[in-house]
Amino acid sequence: MRLVITGMGIVSPLGNGVPAFWDALCRGESGIRPLARLDTSGFTYTRGGEVRDIPPAPDLPLPPGTDLATRFMLAAAAEAAAQARLQDVQPPAIGIVLGTNFGGATCAEQLMGFTTGRLPAPDADVLAGYSFQQGADHLARLVRATGPRTVLSLSCSSGTAAIVHAASLIRQGHAQAVLTGGYDALSRFAWAGLSALRTMAKETIRPFDKRRDGTLFSEGAGILVLESLDHALERGATPLAEFLGSGLNNNAFHMTAPDKQGDGMAGAMQAALDEAGLAPDRVDHVNAHGTGTPYNDAIETLAIKTVFGAHAYRMPVTSIKSMTGHLMGAAGAAEAIATVLTIRNGCIPPTINLEVPDPACDLDYVPQTARHHPVRIALSNSAGIGGNNASILLAAYEAEPGQPRPGPAPDHSPLIPKGDAMNQRVVITGIGPVSAIGVGREAFATALTAGKNGFIREPLTATSAESAWTAPIRDFHVEEFLESQKAYLDRSSQFAFAAAALALEDAGLTPSPDMGIILGTAYGSMETMLAFYDGVLEKGPRFAKPFLFPHAYANTAISLLAIEYGLKGFHLCLASGFTAGAAALAEAYAQIRTGRSTVILAGGCDALSPALLQGCRLAGWLANGSDTVPDPHSTGGIIPGEGAAILVIEAREHALARGAIPLAEITDIAWSGCPSDDSCGRPLPDNPPGSGIRQLLGETFGADGALQACAASITRQGGLIPCVRIVSQDPGGSRVMLTLQKPQPGIPE
Structure with a gap:
């Protein structure tokens, strides 16, 4: 299946809208200046x-205090949707995949400050x-999309990883x-x-320059419309560029230090080439991650x-971060937009502030002035805290000449798996439930069979007079599960x-290096x-405290696990609310x-x-009940719980070859979303089936x-029931469903 980009929109320090953004890039303008809106009192670094x-504000009712980041995203999305004429597309055919480092960070600041008693009560x-x-959820309402809807967070590779995940959903x-x-x-938090x-520069960003001393961060949003070529041509949309391939992985090395050999970044680039079926010398240009930090620029150069x-010495490489600054979760998407514009206009934006060559960075970085140069195929790189590469x-x-309908372009043939590779059977061969009723398969199964709940009533915070029903994990000791001692791990x-x-x-x-890991979380490391x-x-x-901050990202847990077990394969952190765990299983199935x-x-x-419980209280989500355990079905509230579940998802043939005994087979997945105002913003009073x-x-x-999948995979009373449908739904209306069946003949039981 061929995929094309049919719309783009951007909000950035260089200007809002694609024309203004592109004009500023080609003229080599800088968006870095003294910060004015952000209160930088008490900070050493004040430029960004x-x-x-x-x-x-968009033509859409938004809650009071809606985060500025969301406003940026909605404006960029409106521009992209208008260019792609998405109003002509049926809502179920439209999906949404976004990436962000910090989500609604200013809302998080208000909630954290209120929880500790240092700030007044925020909005409900x-x-x-x-x-x-x-x-x-807001974007779904804006464009009336009812297709799959998800958000991921992979630090500064989030924007690029979102595009990769979007391609996966279309191909599925x-x-x-x-x-x-x-x-x-x-x-202020970020x-x-x-x-x-x-890692910040004192004055300006100088990617690949010998005097480079760090990066400077910025803000904005970049949104693209990615669709199948068949669909685009059918409705008369104009393809702006074609998506050929991608690579996502992890260095499995360190939370903040780069892998000095550049193997992870090189692996991501090679994976993109392999998926597209292209030799390296077919690539005309690389839009580099190019942060301006001493180690990262040299390592990216080595990886290229x-x-x-x-061919690396014949191929222009550029870093638009020299002009935009580091846009955090928006960086990869903005750079993808710049790459599309480079291809369409035959003009490569410069790497400004590159004045003193560095022997360790010895490629052609298009210094100072934009260059007219034909570009047919280009690569865009991203990387981020936790060792993420995209x-x-x-x-x-x-x-094809004379053909309005799609067909393989004359000079490249995307390497999409065909035949048997598109129909690998997918099984679950191991489960790891960690919950309020039991840790591990045996304890979890025993509690499920007995119908034991994990509810207790406790204070909302250590100093609070208010209390609520919760389901915490008690008497838990992580040390027995660690390969090595850790200086810090949150719950x-x-x-x-x-x-x-x-x-x-x-x-x-x-564990082996080629294994992948996909983890979901609603609230990250609160x-x-x-x-x-x-x-x-x-x-x-x-x-x-600098050691705490790298552990405050949503992708903290998945990055630490990749490092712990040396997992360098496919890597994705989904921060898609209450559906995140089910979405992780669904994407593992697809991969x-x-x-x-x-x-x-x-x-x-x-x-x-404490912050999560206070947020639930302010929103009116907590179930009622004083001395008697409430029934969420009748109260419309929730009893907040905690836990984790990781499953080993495996190709059937691989399981057979190593003599594994599968617990269940995943036979189908489905994604959907409802943009209805009535369903957005609070847990549904009636839990969905399963x-x-x-x-x-x-x-x-x-x-x-x-955790639902763990429960469905456990053998009870002689065997798994023939078929189980797992349904996970978020307050905003998005839903992920998986079908689990008893292992089919041919697998030892």
């Missing part, structure tokens, strides 16, 4: 890239405003067109953390030379580590966010079914924290779908 003209919608998924047939990209806004990492060999390969769209990461260790043991599997930001509020940003991966650890995790374990575990948020 702010959006100067805040886009007007503050928890929904912080939720990563809320931006996708779950959508015909997807609005995809990334967004982020500057906030600026304090990024300053604490000491590893993949392209002598690359996408884009090309000029070319129809969400602890649960994920236990779940992974249990799943691997249950499957009888030893416990660490609270600890970090409380320090900022109490003592000021210069006294922030294995199409032959792109053989074994993937997949699941979800979330932990209770969610009975919530009556025992409470609402486990991003872990829900994976």
